[in-house]
Amino acid sequence: MNYTILLFNIVNEMELIMLNNEEKQEIHSNAFTIIENANKLHVINKNRRISEKTRLSYNRIAERLLLINKIMPINAASSKSSYYVYKAAVNSYLLDKISATILLMNKLRAFEAEWLKEVSNLKLYIEFINAVGIDQGKVNLLAYKTVSFNSEWSIKTKEFKPKAISSKSKRLKSLPKNWTEKIFLTALESKSKHILPIATLAITGCRPQELEYGVELKLNDDRSISAKIFGAKTHDGKYGQAFRMFTSKSDSIEFLYLIDQLEQNSGILTVKANAGALCDKVPYLSKKTMPRLKEPVSAYCYRHRFSGDLHKVGLDSEAIAKALGHSNDQSQQKYSKSHRSGATGFSISNIVAATPVNLKNQAKLRNSIHDLAQP
Structure with missing residues (x-):
């Protein structure tokens, strides 16, 4: 899948294009699988130990990456540590979107078109979060210790440089x-x-x-x-x-x-x-x-x-x-x-x-x- 196109679909104020009948049938047939996967991510989100201050900070980073710069975390980072900050921010943002959508599902069941739209939203969120990579237990982080990412990271602007922390x-x-x-x-x-x-x-x-x-x-x-x-x-x-x-x-x-x-x-x-x-x-x-x-x-x-x-x-x-x-x-x-x-x-x-x-x-x-x- 072209995740750049997926990113732009999500970024566009989280609004979906009109679904044709074939797409509706595909989503409807896979709806319960999508909702099941979304519920698993919803549970992960509920169990996260994250302060509101960190959540707000992550939201700002994710919105800057997704809504303003339209760029993936891997392309925005200037080091391995900043990559993990950006990835965590985007994952946090998407998990919150999934949780908010799950909580709306029961209210929308009576309106099939709206319900299908929310299922489609969930499908996009899940596909995108899989592309970014949710790393519970830091398994991937341990694997990345011996890998060089210099070839994957592009030249960055000052906007993405972390600020020095002062006492x-x-x-x-x-x-x-x-x-x-x-x-x-x-x-x-x-x-x-x-x-x-x-x-x-x-x-x-x-x-x-x-x-x-x-x-x-x-x-x-x-x-x-x-x-x-x-x-x-x-x-x-x-x-x-x-x-x-x-x-x-x-x-x-x-x-x-x-x-x-x-x-x-x-x-x-x-x-x-x-x-x-x-x-x-x-x-x-x-x-x-x-x-x-x-x-x-x-x-x-x-x-x-x-x-x-x-x-x-x-x-x-x-x-x-x-x-x-x-x-x-x-x-x-x-x-x-x-x-x-x-x-x-x-x-x-x-x-x-x-x-x-x-x-x-x-x-x-x-x-x-x-x-x-x-x-």
Whole structure:
């Protein structure tokens, strides 16, 4: 089969050409086999352990390859590792399409033409996913270790070169002291729909994904704000915190804005945002606000700044882990300990988390001290 033609059929807004009677009969006769194969892939998709952030990232890559550049992963990659990223992205995208179609099938059974069209969609998705190659168990990856692909990969444009990953904790040190205030004022001036989420990032240090779940804010009598955050990165409770709560106070412009919004809403707010849109908006606002920055501010920079706040007020490692939503005190080692905020008077109290913190660093320290004390 010519998979380039197949690719263009799928890419064209996922719309199929009108089927003639012969094609309809062929699809109808093979429909149950197609649906059976699609159900197997649907099960694989349901059992995938993939975060929403990764899924969104994969969707962007797949749409860029399939919808914009109309190119196969093997032709887009510049190395073996990038090939597997692109292949995984396209497979993820197609598996989601298959799952969405399977869920629609029962509703469409009463309308044969539409039902046949969806079966035809499934047929194309399956053929294309077979062409890309789904590699459960990384069997093919192991086989490819001794193979050179240089002859198969064409010269690539800069668009497909992976971006260098920078340390956000180090990045924080290069930002101006009042960077959060500057970005927030730009968001206010542009009347962005992300004003509330950005303010919430600033005072809670929550992850962007946690704003999709909704961060609950409550105004207290002493004009402090209590926050309840439902944790991301918990992997079905295996680690991380399912939720965390704390009360904080600050004189930052974001904090004062949230107090004003809470007063207008009977003292209670649930702040929500699309994680992908928020992660795109923060760098955009930072470029608009500080065009001379070498690298834009990311949504995660707020979390690292919040970690710096926690260290500044002298919290122990257990309290910091709880406030950041960690299940152990080792994860915080990746976060900033420096304070880069123009706000003063920050305080935090009443820190509660879903589960006790595993104090691995403290245990290591105790063991080291014990070993050093031995004669």
